[in-house]
Amino acid sequence: MRVAVVDYGAGNLVSIDQALQRVGADVVIARDPAAIEDADALIVPGVGAARPAMRRLARSDLLDPIRTWLADDRPYLGICLGLQLLFDGSDEDGTDTLGVIEGRTIRLEDAPTLPHIGWNQVDRRRDHPLFDGIPDGADLYFVHSYAGTPRDAGVALATTRHGRQFVSAVARGRILGVQFHPERSGRDGLRLLANFVAIARAGSARTAIRPFGVTA
Amino acid sequence: MLRRRVIPCLDVADGRVVKGTRFVDLVDMGDPADLAERYAADGADEIVFLDITAAPERRRTLLDVVERTARRAFIPLTVGGGVRSVIDMRDVLRAGADKVSLNTAAVEEPNLIARCADRFGRQAVVVAIDLRRRPEADGWEVVIDGGRTATGLDGVAWAERAVELGAGELLVTSIDRDGTGGGYDVDALWAITSRVGVPVIASGGASGPDDLIRAIQDGGADAVLAAGMFHRGTHTIGSVKAAMAAAGLDIRRAA
Numbered sequence: 001m002r003v004a005v006v007d008y009g010a011g012n013l014v015s016i017d018q019a020l021q022r023v024g025a026d027v028v029i030a031r032d033p034a035a036i037e038d039a040d041a042l043i044v045p046g047v048g049a050a051r052p053a054m055r056r057l058a059r060s061d062l063l064d065p066i067r068t069w070l071a072d073d074r075p076y077l078g079i080c081l082g083l084q085l086l087f088d089g090s091d092e093d094g095t096d097t098l099g100v101i102e103g104r105t106i107r108l109e110d111a112p113t114l115p116h117i118g119w120n121q122v123d124r125r126r127d128h129p130l131f132d133g134i135p136d137g138a139d140l141y142f143v144h145s146y147a148g149t150p151r152d153a154g155v156a157l158a159t160t161r162h163g164r165q166f167v168s169a170v171a172r173g174r175i176l177g178v179q180f181h182p183e184r185s186g187r188d189g190l191r192l193l194a195n196f197v198a199i200a201r202a203g204s205a206r207t208a209i210r211p212f213g214v215t216a
Numbered sequence: 217m218l219r220r221r222v223i224p225c226l227d228v229a230d231g232r233v234v235k236g237t238r239f240v241d242l243v244d245m246g247d248p249a250d251l252a253e254r255y256a257a258d259g260a261d262e263i264v265f266l267d268i269t270a271a272p273e274r275r276r277t278l279l280d281v282v283e284r285t286a287r288r289a290f291i292p293l294t295v296g297g298g299v300r301s302v303i304d305m306r307d308v309l310r311a312g313a314d315k316v317s318l319n320t321a322a323v324e325e326p327n328l329i330a331r332c333a334d335r336f337g338r339q340a341v342v343v344a345i346d347l348r349r350r351p352e353a354d355g356w357e358v359v360i361d362g363g364r365t366a367t368g369l370d371g372v373a374w375a376e377r378a379v380e381l382g383a384g385e386l387l388v389t390s391i392d393r394d395g396t397g398g399g400y401d402v403d404a405l406w407a408i409t410s411r412v413g414v415p416v417i418a419s420g421g422a423s424g425p426d427d428l429i430r431a432i433q434d435g436g437a438d439a440v441l442a443a444g445m446f447h448r449g450t451h452t453i454g455s456v457k458a459a460m461a462a463a464g465l466d467i468r469r470a471a
Binding site: 009012013014015018021039047049050052066110112113114115116117118119120121139140143144161162181183184185186189190 | 217219221255261283286287290291292293306311312313314315335336337339340353377384385396413414415417438439468469
């Protein structure tokens with residue numbers, strides 16, 4: 001199971017690399033299109049603003065392969081900025097982003113402190129295998145000031161409250177995104193990454209292996 | 217509800233965790249990666265790693281030790297000491313830090329805060345402020361170089377300026393109290409938390425759970441940092457969190 005983690009020059013990849021190894025994935029740090037092509041699953045991590053991120057992805061020729069990956073509904077996990085990039089655009093600097101999920105990334109409203117830094121409760125809106133084995137309302141680690149607001153409430157997997165409530169996890173097909181940092185969220189975070197790897201594995205084996213007793 | 221955080225601090229000198237009073241008389245407390253892993257398992261909400269000899273020795277942070285530590289703890293890691301440029305910050309983040317703390321270099325060149333925040337986002341920029349109470353006047357003075365050099369800067373004014381420039385969090389240490397066990401300087405904390413909108417981490421002087429509780433309830437701190445009481449085993453992360461919960465504070469129950 002090969003997971004490509006996109007490196008576009010911002011932030012810490014050590015913890016995501018270590019966390020994925022811990023859950024049994026082969027990790028490739030992807031800095032060019034070839035590294036993505038061979039992967040079974042794609043993770044786009046990252047912190048910071050959308051404009052420099054989009055620029056750096058474009059400069060590394062990674063933007064088009066990522067768009068194709070998303071258009072093909074292949075397993076994708078966006079973490080923090082990697083989730084925000086899925087939306088149409090960001091109010092942080094007015095940048096147009098990938099536009100895979102309708103809605104914009106906006107500043108957290110009525111927040112008592114910003115950035116929103118620390119462990120906060122993730123309340124589930126619907127069941128999804130990404131959260132298998134993780135208690136509803138688990139505390140996970142956040143570091144951000146902006147969050148995506150999906151137009152279609154159906155894509156929301158979980159919400160969190162800091163000031164006003166915001167969407168802290170989304171799913172549309174096999175395109176997944178979380179606003180918190182699973183790689184820094186202790187045991188529950190590792191569990192979420194293991195679940196993502198399992199979802200990707202099930203998808204890649206879908207045509208080859210059928211559960212016993214199930215007929216087409 | 218955003219939880220109040222308990223943060224053990226690893227003061228690192230020559231790759232080893234040390235503890236001393238007012239940054240001197242250092243005693244070896246162990247390997248940073250071992251301690252980080254143990255504290256994470258005990259329910260620590262974050263780890264702060266300060267290379268305390270980097271700034272006075274004018275050298276860069278020990279990146280290999282940072283990476284070894286980052287790989288052992290699946291909780292956030294803030295690294296400070298010896299970060300003097302955007303490139304230094306990039307290297308420390310690459311080594312596995314989630315946030316970088318700027319102290320001496322930010323006082324000497326305040327625009328460093330803005331440049332680091334532009335490049336990596338303000339959430340990754342912690343400004344550490346070491347304070348000394350003014351003996352014959354109101355307020356606190358900022359000190360740098362591990363408490364060795366006075367700056368004449370007013371602590372509260374510098375805190376506000378740092379946030380304007382792009383600090384996403386402040387780590388406020390009372391040098392008078394550090395290592396003494398006399399409790400945090402709650403007045404200094406309140407003077408700052410009542411004026412800034414970013415999270416503030418209290419540091420310097422904690423000897424038990426009552427100090428942590430007071431820093432939050434009376435000082436307005438969002439997080440509390442302590443070192444000696446955890447290294448020496450007088451208190452565990454679990455025991456202080458239980459006391460904080462009993463005092464009605466919102467804390468994370470370790471998974």
